[in-house]
Amino acid sequence: MYQDLPFERRLAEIAAQVPEVVSALFSEGRFHKGESLFQFMKHPKILDRVEPLVGSEILCHPSYNIHPRLPGGYTSPHQDAGYYLPDGDQTLIVAGLIPLVDTTVDTTVDNGCLWVAPGRHREGVFRHVWAEDGLNLLVEDIPMSERIPVPTPAGSLVMFGSMLPHGSLVNKTETIRWSGVWIYAIKPSVQRQAVGMCLDLWPEADQIQPRKQPLAKVGPRQCQQ
Numbered sequence: 001m002y003q004d005l006p007f008e009r010r011l012a013e014i015a016a017q018v019p020e021v022v023s024a025l026f027s028e029g030r031f032h033k034g035e036s037l038f039q040f041m042k043h044p045k046i047l048d049r050v051e052p053l054v055g056s057e058i059l060c061h062p063s064y065n066i067h068p069r070l071p072g073g074y075t076s077p078h079q080d081a082g083y084y085l086p087d088g089d090q091t092l093i094v095a096g097l098i099p100l101v102d103t104t105v106d107t108t109v110d111n112g113c114l115w116v117a118p119g120r121h122r123e124g125v126f127r128h129v130w131a132e133d134g135l136n137l138l139v140e141d142i143p144m145s146e147r148i149p150v151p152t153p154a155g156s157l158v159m160f161g162s163m164l165p166h167g168s169l170v171n172k173t174e175t176i177r178w179s180g181v182w183i184y185a186i187k188p189s190v191q192r193q194a195v196g197m198c199l200d201l202w203p204e205a206d207q208i209q210p211r212k213q214p215l216a217k218v219g220p221r222q223c224q225q
Contacts, residue, residue: 008105008175012070022068037064041182046096049157053094054186061093061183066100069112069177075168077137077147080183082128084162089125093162093185099152100178107152107179112171114158115147121163137165 002013015022040046041064050058063083069075080095081088097114099107107113120126120142128135142165149169152158160166171177 006175008178011068012174012176015070022070037066037180040180046098046157046182049159050094050096050184053159054092054184057186059185061185064182065180067179067181069168069171069179071171071174071176074112074170075166076131076133077139077142077165077167078128078135079126079137079165080162081125082135082137086125088162088185091185093183094159095162096182096184097152097158097160098180098182099154099156100180106154107177109149109151109169110171111173111175111177112169113152114150114166114168116150116160117142117146117165118148120146120165121161124163126165141165 001017002010005013011022011025038060041060047058067075080093084093099105105111126137126141128137130136147167150158
């Protein structure tokens with residue numbers, strides 16, 4: 001289908017006709033894992049940026065993902081820490097976001113770039129509620145005025161900690177914005193954080209209690225040498 005269209009538009013057109021195709025290709029709409037992605041996660045140029053943050057013993061978290069952000073799509077406001085078990089709250093966990101597929105195209109406000117809420121990482125884990133697309137922050141906790149867009153030049157790597165509230169703007173273009181997210185942590189957390197992704201390992205949403213209030217305030221992350 002739509003073989004005459006460029007790659008960055010083909011899946012969008014197919015999904016418009018058969019919406020379930022995205023879930024079939026990317027379980028839960030965004031996850032896709034394999035040996036090639038894992039090897040990319042270990043690329044020396046990426047690890048060279050991670051090591052100054054988490055040290056030379058790096059844990060590659062199993063939640064590395066591919067995100068096909070279709071036209072009209074966006075990422076809801078959340079903290080990565082909201083998906084982790086509470087015993088990981090005092091561990092430095094960083095995400096690396098990289099635009100994929102067409103490295104000549106920048107990530108822009110129009111095609112739904114990342115936004116962040118600077119400084120709010122110091123307030124611990126916010127309340128999260130379950131929705132169809134996962135655990136989300138409440139709108140009133142992170143108002144639109146605090147959501148700062150982060151346009152990303154092609155070939156860039158954006159890194160941020162698990163406490164930072166973030167999401168993405170709506171993709172207002174006709175093409176898919178592809179991106180990859182890789183998660184890294186300090187090695188001592190391996191015993192705890194290997195089971196950190198709530199959506200992968202927790203029971204059904206109606207059987208668990210979402211985290212409702214911030215923990216004690218925490219300062220900027222510091223790596224223990």
